[in-house]
Amino acid sequence: xxxxxxxxxxxxxxxxxxxxxxxxxxxxxxxxxxxxxxxxxxxxxxxxxxxxxxxxxxxxxxxxxxxxxxxxxxxxxxxxxxxxxxxxxxxxxxxxxxxxxxxxxxxxxxxxxxxxxx
Amino acid sequence: xxxxxxxxxxxxxxxxxxxxxxxxxxxxxxxxxxxxxxxxxxxxxxxxxxxxxxxxxxxxxxxxxxxxxxxxxxxxxxxxxxxxxxxxxxxxxxxxxxxxxxxxxxxxxxxxxxxxxx
DNA sequence: TCCTTGTTTCGAAGTTCGTCTAATCAGACG
DNA sequence: CGTCTGATTAGACGAACTTCGAAACAAGGA
Numbered sequence: 077x078x079x080x081x082x083x084x085x086x087x088x089x090x091x092x093x094x095x096x097x098x099x100x101x102x103x104x105x106x107x108x109x110x111x112x113x114x115x116x117x118x119x120x121x122x123x124x125x126x127x128x129x130x131x132x133x134x135x136x137x138x139x140x141x142x143x144x145x146x147x148x149x150x151x152x153x154x155x156x157x158x159x160x161x162x163x164x165x166x167x168x169x170x171x172x173x174x175x176x177x178x179x180x181x182x183x184x185x186x187x188x189x190x191x192x193x194x
Numbered sequence: 195x196x197x198x199x200x201x202x203x204x205x206x207x208x209x210x211x212x213x214x215x216x217x218x219x220x221x222x223x224x225x226x227x228x229x230x231x232x233x234x235x236x237x238x239x240x241x242x243x244x245x246x247x248x249x250x251x252x253x254x255x256x257x258x259x260x261x262x263x264x265x266x267x268x269x270x271x272x273x274x275x276x277x278x279x280x281x282x283x284x285x286x287x288x289x290x291x292x293x294x295x296x297x298x299x300x301x302x303x304x305x306x307x308x309x310x311x312x
Numbered sequence: 313t314c315c316t317t318g319t320t321t322c323g324a325a326g327t328t329c330g331t332c333t334a335a336t337c338a339g340a341c342g
Numbered sequence: 343c344g345t346c347t348g349a350t351t352a353g354a355c356g357a358a359c360t361t362c363g364a365a366a367c368a369a370g371g372a
Contacts, residue, residue: 097240102233109236113228114330115220122215134349147331149350168339168348179304186301232360252319265361267320286318286369314372321366328359336351342344 108182111158116141117151124161124172131173226300229276234259235269242279242290249291 097105112118123140124132138148152172155161160179163172215223230236241258242250256266270290273279278297281290 097237099233099237102236102240106231106233106236109227110231110329113224113231115217115224116330118220118224118227119215119217122220126214138349143330144332145349146333146351150330153350165338165349170349183301183304186297228359234360256318262362263319264321264363268360271320283319283368288319316371317369319366319368322364323362325362326360328357330355330357332353332355334352336349338349339347341346 105185108158108160108178111154111160114151114154116143116148117155120148120151121155121160121174125174125179131171133169133171135169137172223303226276226278226296229272229278232269232272234261234266235273238266238269239273239278239292243292243297249289251287251289253287255290 112121119140120137123137127136134145134148134152137152138145141148152161152163156163156172158178159175161172161174163170165171230239237258238255241255245254252263252266252270255270256263259266270279270281274281274290276296277293279290279292281288283289
Protein backbone atom coordinates (compact mmCIF):
# COMPACT_ATOMS: atom_id res chain seq x y z
CA UNK A 77 0.00 0.00 0.00
CA UNK A 78 1.10 3.54 -0.59
CA UNK A 79 -0.23 5.50 2.38
CA UNK A 80 -0.49 8.53 0.15
CA UNK A 81 -3.25 11.01 0.81
CA UNK A 82 -4.04 14.40 -0.60
CA UNK A 83 -4.41 16.66 2.40
CA UNK A 84 -4.91 20.35 2.95
CA UNK A 85 -2.00 21.36 5.14
CA UNK A 86 -3.48 24.78 5.75
CA UNK A 87 -0.32 26.59 4.67
CA UNK A 88 2.37 26.72 2.07
CA UNK A 89 5.06 24.81 3.96
CA UNK A 90 5.84 22.99 7.15
CA UNK A 91 7.19 25.39 9.80
CA UNK A 92 8.65 22.72 12.01
CA UNK A 93 10.93 21.42 9.32
CA UNK A 94 11.08 24.34 6.95
CA UNK A 95 10.75 27.70 8.68
CA UNK A 96 12.47 29.26 11.64
CA UNK A 97 10.37 29.15 14.77
CA UNK A 98 10.62 32.28 16.87
CA UNK A 99 10.18 32.28 20.61
CA UNK A 100 6.58 33.46 20.87
CA UNK A 101 5.49 31.13 18.09
CA UNK A 102 7.17 28.23 19.87
CA UNK A 103 5.45 29.13 23.12
CA UNK A 104 2.04 29.24 21.49
CA UNK A 105 2.60 25.88 19.80
CA UNK A 106 3.92 24.36 23.00
CA UNK A 107 0.63 25.31 24.62
CA UNK A 108 -1.29 23.27 22.07
CA UNK A 109 0.99 20.28 22.51
CA UNK A 110 0.75 20.62 26.28
CA UNK A 111 -2.99 20.26 25.93
CA UNK A 112 -2.46 17.02 24.00
CA UNK A 113 0.24 15.73 26.35
CA UNK A 114 -2.13 13.73 28.52
CA UNK A 115 -3.59 10.28 27.88
CA UNK A 116 -7.03 11.28 29.12
CA UNK A 117 -7.21 14.38 26.93
CA UNK A 118 -5.94 12.43 23.95
CA UNK A 119 -8.67 9.83 24.39
CA UNK A 120 -11.25 12.55 24.93
CA UNK A 121 -10.28 14.19 21.67
CA UNK A 122 -10.33 10.81 19.98
CA UNK A 123 -13.81 10.05 21.29
CA UNK A 124 -15.11 13.46 20.24
CA UNK A 125 -13.49 13.45 16.81
CA UNK A 126 -14.62 9.95 15.97
CA UNK A 127 -18.11 10.25 17.40
CA UNK A 128 -21.04 9.81 15.05
CA UNK A 129 -22.20 13.22 13.86
CA UNK A 130 -18.84 14.69 14.83
CA UNK A 131 -19.95 15.56 18.32
CA UNK A 132 -20.12 13.90 21.72
CA UNK A 133 -22.07 14.64 24.88
CA UNK A 134 -20.19 15.09 28.15
CA UNK A 135 -22.44 12.48 29.69
CA UNK A 136 -20.99 9.92 27.27
CA UNK A 137 -17.42 11.01 27.88
CA UNK A 138 -17.47 10.79 31.65
CA UNK A 139 -18.60 7.17 31.48
CA UNK A 140 -15.53 6.17 29.46
CA UNK A 141 -13.09 6.96 32.28
CA UNK A 142 -12.58 6.07 35.91
CA UNK A 143 -12.46 9.75 36.78
CA UNK A 144 -14.84 12.13 38.46
CA UNK A 145 -16.97 14.50 36.40
CA UNK A 146 -15.06 17.62 37.53
CA UNK A 147 -11.82 16.07 36.34
CA UNK A 148 -13.27 15.35 32.91
CA UNK A 149 -14.65 18.87 32.82
CA UNK A 150 -11.20 20.21 33.64
CA UNK A 151 -9.59 18.28 30.78
CA UNK A 152 -12.29 19.44 28.37
CA UNK A 153 -11.59 23.01 29.43
CA UNK A 154 -7.90 22.59 28.68
CA UNK A 155 -8.69 21.23 25.22
CA UNK A 156 -11.17 24.05 24.68
CA UNK A 157 -8.67 26.74 25.68
CA UNK A 158 -6.13 25.21 23.32
CA UNK A 159 -8.61 25.68 20.48
CA UNK A 160 -8.82 21.98 19.67
CA UNK A 161 -12.48 21.50 20.56
CA UNK A 162 -15.57 23.65 21.04
CA UNK A 163 -18.45 23.12 23.42
CA UNK A 164 -22.09 24.06 23.01
CA UNK A 165 -25.00 23.68 25.39
CA UNK A 166 -28.24 22.42 23.89
CA UNK A 167 -30.88 22.04 26.53
CA UNK A 168 -29.75 19.78 29.32
CA UNK A 169 -26.55 18.49 27.82
CA UNK A 170 -23.32 20.01 26.56
CA UNK A 171 -21.96 18.77 23.25
CA UNK A 172 -18.33 18.96 22.17
CA UNK A 173 -16.87 18.75 18.69
CA UNK A 174 -13.36 18.94 17.27
CA UNK A 175 -12.08 22.00 15.41
CA UNK A 176 -10.87 20.66 12.03
CA UNK A 177 -8.75 23.74 11.31
CA UNK A 178 -6.65 23.08 14.40
CA UNK A 179 -6.10 19.45 13.43
CA UNK A 180 -5.08 20.22 9.86
CA UNK A 181 -2.77 22.91 11.12
CA UNK A 182 -1.02 20.38 13.34
CA UNK A 183 -0.84 17.91 10.48
CA UNK A 184 0.87 20.54 8.36
CA UNK A 185 3.44 21.16 11.05
CA UNK A 186 4.91 17.70 10.69
CA UNK A 187 4.64 17.42 6.95
CA UNK A 188 8.08 17.85 5.41
CA UNK A 189 8.26 20.16 2.37
CA UNK A 190 9.76 17.44 0.19
CA UNK A 191 9.44 14.04 1.87
CA UNK A 192 11.13 11.75 -0.62
CA UNK A 193 12.62 13.58 -3.59
CA UNK A 194 13.46 11.38 -6.53
CA UNK B 195 -3.39 28.76 -3.67
CA UNK B 196 -4.66 25.35 -2.78
CA UNK B 197 -2.43 24.21 0.08
CA UNK B 198 -2.81 20.69 -1.18
CA UNK B 199 0.10 18.32 -0.80
CA UNK B 200 0.55 14.63 -1.42
CA UNK B 201 1.99 13.25 1.77
CA UNK B 202 2.80 9.84 3.15
CA UNK B 203 0.79 9.59 6.33
CA UNK B 204 2.57 6.41 7.37
CA UNK B 205 -0.67 4.46 7.76
CA UNK B 206 -4.02 3.75 6.22
CA UNK B 207 -6.10 6.17 8.28
CA UNK B 208 -5.94 8.75 11.01
CA UNK B 209 -6.30 7.14 14.44
CA UNK B 210 -7.13 10.35 16.25
CA UNK B 211 -10.17 10.99 14.11
CA UNK B 212 -10.90 7.55 12.75
CA UNK B 213 -9.89 4.76 15.09
CA UNK B 214 -10.46 4.08 18.75
CA UNK B 215 -7.49 4.92 20.91
CA UNK B 216 -6.93 2.44 23.71
CA UNK B 217 -5.37 3.36 26.99
CA UNK B 218 -1.81 2.19 26.41
CA UNK B 219 -1.74 3.71 22.94
CA UNK B 220 -2.93 7.03 24.35
CA UNK B 221 -0.27 6.94 27.05
CA UNK B 222 2.46 6.29 24.51
CA UNK B 223 1.26 9.12 22.28
CA UNK B 224 0.92 11.47 25.23
CA UNK B 225 4.59 10.86 25.95
CA UNK B 226 5.52 12.09 22.49
CA UNK B 227 3.37 15.19 22.83
CA UNK B 228 4.77 15.83 26.28
CA UNK B 229 8.21 15.89 24.72
CA UNK B 230 6.98 18.53 22.28
CA UNK B 231 5.09 20.51 24.91
CA UNK B 232 7.96 22.87 25.67
CA UNK B 233 9.04 25.96 23.73
CA UNK B 234 12.71 25.12 24.09
CA UNK B 235 12.31 21.56 22.82
CA UNK B 236 10.09 22.74 19.99
CA UNK B 237 12.73 25.23 18.87
CA UNK B 238 15.45 22.61 19.28
CA UNK B 239 13.56 20.24 17.01
CA UNK B 240 12.95 23.07 14.59
CA UNK B 241 16.65 23.96 14.52
CA UNK B 242 17.66 20.33 14.04
CA UNK B 243 15.05 19.54 11.39
CA UNK B 244 15.76 22.66 9.37
CA UNK B 245 19.54 22.55 9.69
CA UNK B 246 21.60 22.23 6.54
CA UNK B 247 22.44 18.59 5.94
CA UNK B 248 19.60 17.59 8.25
CA UNK B 249 21.76 17.53 11.33
CA UNK B 250 22.94 19.97 13.99
CA UNK B 251 25.77 19.94 16.52
CA UNK B 252 25.04 20.47 20.21
CA UNK B 253 27.59 23.25 20.20
CA UNK B 254 25.40 25.17 17.74
CA UNK B 255 22.21 24.53 19.67
CA UNK B 256 23.44 25.75 23.04
CA UNK B 257 24.29 29.13 21.58
CA UNK B 258 20.71 29.72 20.43
CA UNK B 259 19.30 29.80 23.98
CA UNK B 260 19.89 31.59 27.25
CA UNK B 261 20.17 28.27 29.02
CA UNK B 262 23.05 26.31 30.45
CA UNK B 263 24.53 23.39 28.56
CA UNK B 264 23.19 20.78 31.01
CA UNK B 265 19.68 22.09 30.50
CA UNK B 266 19.97 21.84 26.71
CA UNK B 267 21.36 18.34 27.09
CA UNK B 268 18.39 17.42 29.24
CA UNK B 269 15.90 18.66 26.65
CA UNK B 270 17.74 16.80 23.89
CA UNK B 271 17.55 13.65 25.98
CA UNK B 272 13.78 14.06 26.34
CA UNK B 273 13.40 14.45 22.57
CA UNK B 274 15.67 11.45 22.01
CA UNK B 275 13.70 9.25 24.42
CA UNK B 276 10.50 10.27 22.65
CA UNK B 277 11.98 8.95 19.41
CA UNK B 278 11.77 12.30 17.65
CA UNK B 279 15.52 12.78 17.18
CA UNK B 280 18.63 10.65 17.20
CA UNK B 281 22.11 11.58 18.37
CA UNK B 282 25.47 10.37 17.13
CA UNK B 283 28.91 11.16 18.42
CA UNK B 284 31.56 11.83 15.80
CA UNK B 285 34.82 12.77 17.45
CA UNK B 286 34.45 15.65 19.85
CA UNK B 287 30.92 16.72 19.00
CA UNK B 288 27.52 15.07 19.08
CA UNK B 289 25.28 15.54 16.06
CA UNK B 290 21.51 15.31 16.20
CA UNK B 291 19.03 14.72 13.40
CA UNK B 292 15.25 14.38 13.23
CA UNK B 293 13.53 11.02 12.72
CA UNK B 294 11.27 11.52 9.69
CA UNK B 295 9.14 8.46 10.48
CA UNK B 296 8.09 10.01 13.79
CA UNK B 297 7.13 13.28 12.12
CA UNK B 298 5.08 11.67 9.38
CA UNK B 299 3.39 9.49 11.96
CA UNK B 300 2.32 12.58 13.88
CA UNK B 301 1.14 14.23 10.68
CA UNK B 302 -1.02 11.21 9.94
CA UNK B 303 -2.60 11.43 13.36
CA UNK B 304 -4.27 14.73 12.56
CA UNK B 305 -5.17 14.00 8.99
CA UNK B 306 -8.90 13.40 8.66
CA UNK B 307 -9.88 10.32 6.63
CA UNK B 308 -11.53 12.34 3.88
CA UNK B 309 -10.67 16.03 4.23
CA UNK B 310 -11.56 17.55 0.86
CA UNK B 311 -12.54 14.94 -1.73
CA UNK B 312 -12.37 16.14 -5.30
C1' DT C 313 50.57 11.76 30.46
C1' DC C 314 48.27 15.99 31.51
C1' DC C 315 45.31 19.59 30.27
C1' DT C 316 41.54 21.70 27.70
C1' DT C 317 37.14 21.62 25.54
C1' DG C 318 32.67 19.59 24.97
C1' DT C 319 28.89 16.72 26.82
C1' DT C 320 26.31 14.19 30.12
C1' DT C 321 24.81 12.78 34.82
C1' DC C 322 23.50 13.83 39.64
C1' DG C 323 21.09 16.18 43.35
C1' DA C 324 18.11 20.05 44.79
C1' DA C 325 14.90 24.28 44.65
C1' DG C 326 10.89 26.34 42.68
C1' DT C 327 6.96 25.81 39.83
C1' DT C 328 3.33 23.54 37.30
C1' DC C 329 0.05 19.75 36.58
C1' DG C 330 -3.57 16.10 37.60
C1' DT C 331 -6.86 14.64 40.70
C1' DC C 332 -9.96 14.95 44.34
C1' DT C 333 -14.00 16.95 47.42
C1' DA C 334 -17.23 20.58 48.15
C1' DA C 335 -19.80 24.12 46.34
C1' DT C 336 -22.05 26.73 42.50
C1' DC C 337 -24.40 27.41 37.98
C1' DA C 338 -27.86 26.08 34.12
C1' DG C 339 -32.10 23.81 32.50
C1' DA C 340 -35.98 20.70 32.77
C1' DC C 341 -40.00 19.10 35.04
C1' DG C 342 -43.59 18.57 38.65
C1' DC D 343 -41.57 27.97 42.75
C1' DG D 344 -38.95 23.96 44.35
C1' DT D 345 -36.32 20.17 43.16
C1' DC D 346 -33.71 17.16 40.50
C1' DT D 347 -30.09 16.14 37.09
C1' DG D 348 -26.09 17.52 34.49
C1' DA D 349 -21.91 20.41 34.09
C1' DT D 350 -18.62 23.65 35.74
C1' DT D 351 -15.86 26.29 39.20
C1' DA D 352 -13.02 26.81 43.46
C1' DG D 353 -9.68 25.25 46.60
C1' DA D 354 -6.23 21.84 48.19
C1' DC D 355 -2.92 18.15 48.07
C1' DG D 356 0.58 15.03 46.06
C1' DA D 357 3.36 14.07 41.98
C1' DA D 358 5.97 15.48 38.12
C1' DC D 359 8.56 18.84 35.54
C1' DT D 360 12.02 22.70 34.55
C1' DT D 361 16.03 24.65 35.75
C1' DC D 362 20.25 25.20 37.98
C1' DG D 363 25.18 24.29 39.97
C1' DA D 364 28.62 20.84 40.72
C1' DA D 365 30.75 16.83 39.35
C1' DA D 366 31.87 13.01 36.22
C1' DC D 367 32.83 11.29 31.55
C1' DA D 368 34.74 11.45 26.53
C1' DA D 369 37.88 12.93 23.04
C1' DG D 370 41.73 15.57 21.25
C1' DG D 371 46.21 18.07 21.51
C1' DA D 372 50.66 19.71 23.86
